[in-house]
Amino acid sequence: MKILVTGGCGNMGVHVVKSLAKKGHQVRVLDKDEDGLKKLAGDNIETIPGNMADKELVRQAVNGVDAVLHLAWSFSEGFIDLLDIDIKAYQYILDAAVEYGVKDIINATTAVSYGKPVTNPVDETHPHLVEQSRNPAYALAKLITEEMSKIYTVQHDMAVNNVMIWYAYGESIGGRNIRAMARDAIEKGVVEVPAGSGGNFLQLDDFVSAVLAIFEKRPKGELFNLGSVYLTWAELAQLIINHANPEAKVNAVPHDEWKGSAFLADDWPISTKKAQEMLQYQTGLTREKAIDDLSNALKQSVDGVKATL
Structure with missing residues (x-):
């Protein structure tokens, strides 16, 4: 499978890209960190330097892949930048996927969009209390991307899914x-x-396993909590x-x-029961x-x- 990973030089991205490439997948990485891309370059890894705000570059990056794993995020503080940079960037990906017939997309989101935990465990039916989040602007922007995933799934018959992460770690x-x-x-x-x-920490090898399970089973418009321990x-x-x-x-x-x-x-006791049932996800x-x-x-x-x- 040829997979575009956006934000492949980030805290999660490096581990994920290397793991996917090691498993034999062809990985294309779009990131603005040119030094990071040079360190990533290797067998099964193609790198594209550039900014997610560049619509044409995003189109080129999506063209020719089988699936997209969207990890990139600006981490801007205010509503304007989050909407202008991150929401637009995700729409560029989705529109390019529609244009080039790329049906499988995974959007990485975070538990910040749940706002404040009010259930135990915290499963995917938890309300999105963005106004109670420690960072409401960030939470709202993430929630918008989650909803965009569902909209494009319905409107374009795509397998666009969201994966919810509380705290991830690799090396x-x-x-x-x-x-x-x-x-x-x-x-x-x-x-x-x-x-x-x-909270439920997610080891990145487990994340990669879940990503590949989603691409294989192709659910549509779902949200999956992930965690390891x-x-x-x-x-x-x-x-x-x-x-x-x-x-x-x-x-x-x-x-x-x-x-x-x-x-x-x-306290974030994230439940992974849905992923276990629909994806046969289990921590390795x-x-x-x-x-x-x-x-x-x-x-x-x-x-x-x-x-x-």
């Missing part, structure tokens, strides 16, 4: 909260987290401490007393292996923080 894991925990472990000897909160922030903080400063301690603050990052405050990792891989990814983040101190 590395990003995030300012993780870096802040590492700094606190090193400098303060204590990492404070809200008690009882956490649930950890509380206290458990994750201990993994960070193991690498940053084994003498440090975790302080789990009662939820009603938590004054720190809003991102850490809520034992809990111990998933945590070990996450620990190794966290070590890279910790090492990066240490290099700045």
